[in-house]
């Protein structure tokens with residue numbers, strides 16, 4: 001899928017994130033400038049502690065940035081309070097985590113439905129249809145009444161993907177989505193992400209796995225809180241001066 005001419009979905013300008021704990025400042029991200037077009041499939045890579053998860057949590061409005069600007073679909077979301085961030089997050093962002101993060105005492109269908117219940121723009125009937133569609137897409141429609149503990153890891157992650165896509169988010173953020181899976185299930189989840197990308201989804205995935213990263217169309221490498229390379233995959237890496 002060609003994405004160069006698509007509208008810009010994410011724009012980060014001079015973004016910084018500084019954590020302060022016990023009087024110690026950690027500059028987790030420094031001067032991050034990044035454009036993501038609609039429909040892109042991006043892998044974020046780099047060594048442990050370089051700032052990958054911090055970047056994903058800022059993109060996902062789980063936390064506020066310390067300095068700089070974040071525009072999401074042309075809206076400035078740099079300085080929102082917790083409730084405003086939660087509202088936008090719920091409508092526009094789908095998350096997939098390494099540890100699946102399903103709620104153990106909710107069924108598969110209830111897990112996928114839960115984020116939609118906070119959406120005032122969606123009726124109960126619409127919700128049921130969206131849940132059924134999402135579970136069909138990940139091939140889990142036959143397990144709607146199961147609980148997470150009754151599913152394999154690969155099945156749990158497929159349910160988590162269904163939860164992420166059910167509300168038609170603008171962007172899907174995945175943090176090591178195959179980190180807890182064996183190679184067969186990892187491949188199934190990566191195939192699912194490929195399929196979502198083919199259908200037009202914008203995906204941003206943190207991964208340590210070079211094979212996973214190579215499935216994305218663009219790779220952003222982070223080192224010590226900075227973007228040190230940003231290149232289309234299968235092309236020569238274009239290193240950026242740190």
Ligand SMILES: Nc1ncnc2c1ncn2[C@@H]1O[C@H](COP(=O)(O)OP(=O)(O)OP(=O)(O)O)[C@@H](O)[C@H]1O
Nearest residue numbers: 019020021026028047048049050051052053054055
């Ligand atoms: N809540 C926090 N409070 C203080 N420091 C933090 C916090 N979250 C992250 N950090 C620090 O920010 C830096 C970046 O962490 P981050 O989790 O983003 O790295 P990462 O690249 O995702 O690492 P890994 O690959 O090991 O998950 C690290 O030095 C980390 O210790």
